[in-house]
Amino acid sequence: xxxxxxxxxxxxxxxxxxxxxxxxxxxxxxxxxxxxxxxxxxxxxxxxxxxxxxxxxxxxxxxxxxxxxxxxxxxxxxxxxxxxxxxxxxxxxxxxxxxxxxxxxxxxxxxxxxxxxxxxxxxxxxxxxxxxxxxxxxxxxxxxxxxxxxxxxxxxxxxxxxxxxxxxxxxxxxxxxxxxxxxxxxxxxxxxxxxxxxxxxxxxxxxxxxxxxxxxxxxxxxxxxxxxxxxxxxxxxxxxxxxxxxxxxxxxxxxxxxxxxxxxxxxxxxxxxxxxxxxxxxxxxxxxxxxxxxxxxxxxxxxxxxxxxxxxxxxxxxxxxxxxxxxxxxxxxxxxxxxxxxxxxxxxxxxxxxxxxxxxxxxxxxxx
Numbered sequence: 001x002x003x004x005x006x007x008x009x010x011x012x013x014x015x016x017x018x019x020x021x022x023x024x025x026x027x028x029x030x031x032x033x034x035x036x037x038x039x040x041x042x043x044x045x046x047x048x049x050x051x052x053x054x055x056x057x058x059x060x061x062x063x064x065x066x067x068x069x070x071x072x073x074x075x076x077x078x079x080x081x082x083x084x085x086x087x088x089x090x091x092x093x094x095x096x097x098x099x100x101x102x103x104x105x106x107x108x109x110x111x112x113x114x115x116x117x118x119x120x121x122x123x124x125x126x127x128x129x130x131x132x133x134x135x136x137x138x139x140x141x142x143x144x145x146x147x148x149x150x151x152x153x154x155x156x157x158x159x160x161x162x163x164x165x166x167x168x169x170x171x172x173x174x175x176x177x178x179x180x181x182x183x184x185x186x187x188x189x190x191x192x193x194x195x196x197x198x199x200x201x202x203x204x205x206x207x208x209x210x211x212x213x214x215x216x217x218x219x220x221x222x223x224x225x226x227x228x229x230x231x232x233x234x235x236x237x238x239x240x241x242x243x244x245x246x247x248x249x250x251x252x253x254x255x256x257x258x259x260x261x262x263x264x265x266x267x268x269x270x271x272x273x274x275x276x277x278x279x280x281x282x283x284x285x286x287x288x289x290x291x292x293x294x295x296x297x298x299x300x301x302x303x304x305x306x307x308x309x310x311x312x313x314x315x316x317x318x319x320x321x322x323x324x325x326x327x328x329x330x331x332x333x334x335x336x337x338x339x340x341x342x343x344x345x346x347x348x349x350x351x352x353x354x355x356x357x358x359x360x361x362x363x364x365x366x367x368x
Contacts, residue, residue, distance in 0.1 A: 138219030148299035270350025309348035
């Protein structure tokens with residue numbers, strides 16, 4: 001189990017994941033053949049970005065740490081490839097605290113956030129969600145969310161009330177396993193840590209008719225290179241990709257954000273829906289519950305401004321399909337029932353374009 005849990009989230013990409021364990025990642029080993037994408041016509045495949053399974057019988061190349069010290073702008077710290085990925089060495093699956101390139105940008109992390117727990121197969125929260133909790137398109141951004149909201153989401157996953165509408169979303173499945181091993185005290189400490197910070201700019205929204213051709217790497221879109229590179233129509237999608245692929249994917253920088261390519265006109269259409277809803281379809285304005293500037297409301301209404309459009313679209317679809325069915329899910333279900341993929345695109349494009357809470361890292365001492 002420990003080997004499998006480490007697989008999907010150990011590295012940001014399919015090749016890296018496979019290399020890290022010397023074998024197939026969760027959902028890519030032939031044991032998940034019964035799992036298929038949801039049949040709903042509203043399914044936002046662009047938001048889930050499920051990568052194709054490798055051809056049968058193929059063995060992706062192993063990528064090991066070569067001992068070289070890596071560096072990023074704005075810090076004097078240097079780390080090895082293994083340290084960035086939270087690995088002890090090339091030979092074992094033992095975990096260590098992942099690299100923290102910019103410790104001055106956030107409060108002191110609780111142990112479960114910074115290190116995880118090998119004995120319970122819990123990978124450090126900071127590996128996937130990054131040390132401040134800003135997250136990446138393939139996962140959640142808990143930074144600056146009300147502590148009550150984050151605590152409730154962890155408990156919902158632990159109690160079987162929150163999952164992904166797409167059973168192939170393996171990092172969500174792993175999170176459920178982690179929460180089943182976490183104590184309530186660890187959940188409270190993690191929630192307080194993230195709540196002690198303010199959200200800073202992370203997404204740059206660009207309206208466009210054409211986007212670079214992409215491939216999904218463990219749920220994140222990366223531009224194709226070489227002979228495969230080129231442009232294609234965006235269609236009814238949001239394509240979220242790193243501003244700098246090497247900094248984000250290889251180094252896991254928490255200061256390098258993302259570009260969200262969105263269809264022309266989608267931001268204005270999303271603004272109309274977010275601020276006014278669509279009474280004819282039973283869609284209530286987001287501002288009614290999340291506040292005029294969408295900052296969230298204490299103790300448990302989340303902020304939805306300036307967040308990953310991929311993550312936000314997945315949540316709307318998950319609500320629509322009953323994958324999030326706790327108390328808050330019951331409130332959201334009638335709001336999203338008649339939404340379409342186009343609505344998901346427009347709403348999340350507008351939400352991602354909204355101003356962040358702060359321009360520079362701002363935090364207080366986390367309290368439990």
